Amino acid sequence: MRVIVTNTYAEACEIAGGMITKVVQDDPKATLGLATGSSAQAVYPYIIRAYEKGEVDFSQAHSVNLDEYIGLTPEHDQSYRYFMNTNFFDHVNIKKENTFVASGIGSEEEIVKEFRSVLANSNVAVQLLGIGVDGHVGFNEPGKKLHSEAHIEVLDPSTIKANARFFANEDEVPKKAITMGMGDIMRANKLILVATGAPKADAIRELIMNDEIFVNNPSTMIKMHKDCVVIIDKELAELVGYQA
Numbered sequence: 001m002r003v004i005v006t007n008t009y010a011e012a013c014e015i016a017g018g019m020i021t022k023v024v025q026d027d028p029k030a031t032l033g034l035a036t037g038s039s040a041q042a043v044y045p046y047i048i049r050a051y052e053k054g055e056v057d058f059s060q061a062h063s064v065n066l067d068e069y070i071g072l073t074p075e076h077d078q079s080y081r082y083f084m085n086t087n088f089f090d091h092v093n094i095k096k097e098n099t100f101v102a103s104g105i106g107s108e109e110e111i112v113k114e115f116r117s118v119l120a121n122s123n124v125a126v127q128l129l130g131i132g133v134d135g136h137v138g139f140n141e142p143g144k145k146l147h148s149e150a151h152i153e154v155l156d157p158s159t160i161k162a163n164a165r166f167f168a169n170e171d172e173v174p175k176k177a178i179t180m181g182m183g184d185i186m187r188a189n190k191l192i193l194v195a196t197g198a199p200k201a202d203a204i205r206e207l208i209m210n211d212e213i214f215v216n217n218p219s220t221m222i223k224m225h226k227d228c229v230v231i232i233d234k235e236l237a238e239l240v241g242y243q244a
């Protein structure tokens, strides 16, 4: 695992955006593994800028997203489909039919089946990741066990609390989500995790300060990946006691 420490968070996102852009420049047919949340949101503008400058073409690219809330329609302004359209897809020339965000509505059994089948047929070139305050990646929450494949996850109270900032109140935050499993994430050819902010310090410390894997911090599993980059700003690095 490689750790990159930047002066500012914007710089961290610029590096992540540049790495994702490069994957598509090198292979225009690449499948991107994409993420939502405020960290990912800060990465997309750098990719969009490269597209606007004519440096990258998404016309043959595909994408698959990490997760989606159960119970939200694609039109709901807090659904991850809506997030992806407004923060990325609508600004580049990727074909919407080549993008996949799992459905948040319908039979849980069917939507898990559909997600698993899409993943079985995808070879994700690069997976962008954020990290939850509890160490979740995608929506793989800490617990006694982790799942390898796509599945429905009951959200941790700390996740509901953290994500309540996007909703009118905590009660409106969905209680469940569909997410790629840890195995799906680990199968991507490259992983890029970006993080900032004091609330993430404990989770990031366990990720970058030792070689241990904790089931109650799912992010720690990514240190086993052969091409994994964690990009954090100086402030967070100092908080966790990391020295480059």
Ligand code: GLP
Pocket: 035, 036, 037, 038, 039, 040, 066, 067, 129, 130, 131, 132, 136, 137, 138, 139, 159, 163
């Ligand atoms: C949500 C997503 C995660 C993401 C996390 C981090 O919970 N499901 O995949 O890592 O948000 O969010 P933020 O970047 O807003 O802190």
